[in-house]
Amino acid sequence: MDKVEYKNFYDKVGKLNGWDFSKLQVVSEGEQWDFYSEVTQRCKKSDLLLDIGTGGGEKLLAFTDSAILLVGIDHTNGMIQTANANLQKAMKQNVRFLLMDAEKIEFPSSFFNVVSCRHSSFYAKEVAKVLKKDGVFLTQQVSDNDKFNIKQAFGRGQQFRPEQGTLKEKYLSELAEAGFTDIQSFEYDATEYYKTYEDLVFLLKYTPIVPNFGEFDNDFRILQKFIEENQTEQGIQTNSKRFMIIAKR
Numbered sequence: 167m168d169k170v171e172y173k174n175f176y177d178k179v180g181k182l183n184g185w186d187f188s189k190l191q192v193v194s195e196g197e198q199w200d201f202y203s204e205v206t207q208r209c210k211k212s213d214l215l216l217d218i219g220t221g222g223g224e225k226l227l228a229f230t231d232s233a234i235l236l237v238g239i240d241h242t243n244g245m246i247q248t249a250n251a252n253l254q255k256a257m258k259q260n261v262r263f264l265l266m267d268a269e270k271i272e273f274p275s276s277f278f279n280v281v282s283c284r285h286s287s288f289y290a291k292e293v294a295k296v297l298k299k300d301g302v303f304l305t306q307q308v309s310d311n312d313k314f315n316i317k318q319a320f321g322r323g324q325q326f327r328p329e330q331g332t333l334k335e336k337y338l339s340e341l342a343e344a345g346f347t348d349i350q351s352f353e354y355d356a357t358e359y360y361k362t363y364e365d366l367v368f369l370l371k372y373t374p375i376v377p378n379f380g381e382f383d384n385d386f387r388i389l390q391k392f393i394e395e396n397q398t399e400q401g402i403q404t405n406s407k408r409f410m411i412i413a414k415r
Contacts (some may be wrong), residue, residue, distance in 0.1 A: 215232070324374045
């Protein structure tokens, strides 16, 4: 998918589901951190927090007590519509969701104490612009060859390439160029077990792991064969590969 195709995809998913995968029956072994726990540990009650690529706001709404004001931005109407619907249900007064592109963050300079970004693109210079001195930026991203056996089965996939660490090194370099200090990176490759065929279909339908999943005639045949070859007692096995970067302004 190119940039326009990704935006259209996320807009469609945003209207249908937001970024809510809580219904999935999946067990993970080997995760080394919970991203939003890492974020909340670095927040004070008096802080202002910006969440880039907030999706349907599901994660942000789960820790509203961590900061005085939490702002989630996303670049698609569909996600922001779902986020505001979720906000209305949650009845939280200190959260705002805004349609905004990460390439141009329209807030005053040095406005936020903490900026987070999970599984979404960010631009280091824009983050640096709106982050206060001594503020902290945290991001978790999908690593190269996440869900590797699924992508092998389909012969296509998000970041499906032999080079390892390409995206992480790109972000580390950009953060350093933008003036961030004390830049730390972490990575894990956990094992995941999905309980049912339906769980995998939901995952592939609402993520770009396998671009345009279901639009090719043999996609479901490939998926069925994949399940047969990767079925274990714990469930259908794949991997979850992630990296996290924490940097100070």
